[in-house]
Amino acid sequence: MDERRTAAIFKAFCDENRIKIIKLLRSGEKCACKLLEEINVTQPTLSHHMKILCDAGIVVGRKEGKWTHYSISKKGVEQAKECLAQLTTLDAE
Amino acid sequence: MDERRTAAIFKAFCDENRIKIIKLLRSGEKCACKLLEEINVTQPTLSHHMKILCDAGIVVGRKEGKWTHYSISKKGVEQAKECLAQLTTLDAE
DNA sequence: GCATCATATAGAAAAATGTCAATATATTTT
DNA sequence: AAAATATATTGACATTTTTCTATATGATGC
Numbered sequence: 001m002d003e004r005r006t007a008a009i010f011k012a013f014c015d016e017n018r019i020k021i022i023k024l025l026r027s028g029e030k031c032a033c034k035l036l037e038e039i040n041v042t043q044p045t046l047s048h049h050m051k052i053l054c055d056a057g058i059v060v061g062r063k064e065g066k067w068t069h070y071s072i073s074k075k076g077v078e079q080a081k082e083c084l085a086q087l088t089t090l091d092a093e
Numbered sequence: 094m095d096e097r098r099t100a101a102i103f104k105a106f107c108d109e110n111r112i113k114i115i116k117l118l119r120s121g122e123k124c125a126c127k128l129l130e131e132i133n134v135t136q137p138t139l140s141h142h143m144k145i146l147c148d149a150g151i152v153v154g155r156k157e158g159k160w161t162h163y164s165i166s167k168k169g170v171e172q173a174k175e176c177l178a179q180l181t182t183l184d185a186e
Numbered sequence: 187g188c189a190t191c192a193t194a195t196a197g198a199a200a201a202a203t204g205t206c207a208a209t210a211t212a213t214t215t216t
Numbered sequence: 217a218a219a220a221t222a223t224a225t226t227g228a229c230a231t232t233t234t235t236c237t238a239t240a241t242g243a244t245g246c
Binding site for chain 2: 191192194195196
């Protein structure tokens with residue numbers, strides 16, 4: 001995995017508002033309007049953060065009518081964990 | 094773990110130069126001057142990144158005479174892994 | 187003590203990121 | 217079709233981060 005992609009993945013976790021969003025999604029899928037009620041930013045700012053979280057692969061959005069439902073991506077989380085493990089494992093000597 | 098601390102931990106992994114530094118340390122402890130040879134930044138910039146990595150707990154510095162030897166902190170890495178796991182595990186229903 | 191080497195700190199400039207107001211798009215409802 | 221609702225995009229501004237130059241600190245060797 002290249003450095004640029006690794007950085008993009010972990011950008012999901014290096015902003016306090018995004019961490020709050022991820023924590024909210026631990027209890028299950030939520031639509032953007034529900035998330036908006038719970039974090040103290042405007043709607044365009046939330047939309048911006050959701051894009052970064054989706055680009056990182058940590059969150060997925062599911063469109064249904066006029067709503068977008070967001071949830072934590074099990075697959076994305078696994079990739080992040082693997083990436084972290086690979087990055088921090090010492091080389092065999 | 095609070096959001097501010099979580100963000101500080103993952104800041105270690107969201108800059109391309111810091112990821113390069115971590116990768117260099119996978120082969121074992123290295124002094125700052127050795128790292129400086131391998132990444133394309135000035136000495137004060139390297140020093141700045143090393144501070145962020147140390148604050149995140151991912152890297153530790155060991156002073157020996159005029160050198161500082163940096164290495165990956167097994168403990169810090171474990172904490173980061175736990176933090177990531179906790180953050181991304183769905184709540185029990 | 188003075189010169190040298192390795193690293194850290196201070197301060198400024200440049201680049202990236204987070205934020206908001208305004209507006210666009212797409213869907214549903216009336 | 218028009219109004220209302222949910223979300224995305226645009227563009228501007230503020231803050232934060234990254235980077236540099238210059239300088240300071242601290243250790244070693246003469």
